[in-house]
Amino acid sequence: MKRDYYYTNPNKTRKNRKKVFAKPRLLSEEIRSTYYLLICTLGVMILVLSLGYLYVSSQKSAKGYLLKELQLDYESLTSESKELETQLINAQSFQEIEETETVEGMDKPNDEEFSFMENSGNVAQN
Incomplete structure (x- = not known):
């Protein structure tokens, strides 16, 4: 059977309304609950910040x-x-290069083996 909510007993709805509207709380109870809520909120904030x-x-x-x-x-x-830079500079120094075995094994050329040409102008020569 379907219930028709349009035709309900008005007495039942009044009872329900009375339950909805609870007794007003005392001001001291409101203050106490607000105080506890404030203390809890501050405690949580201090804990999180810490x-x-x-x-x-x-x-x-x-x-x-x-x-x-x-x-x-x-x-x-x-x-x-x-x-490492100082070691590199020492290894590349002229004195170190002259003391290597490869350079010591080389023969020095005589002045007779070399001939220099004088450049008379800005022209390349063979």
């Missing part, structure tokens, strides 16, 4: 440690680079 601060400060110290390590690595690499 945890955020601790997280950020730990990240700063970790980044500082990493930065210090990178600075030490940079300094060691620059000193190693300078040492």
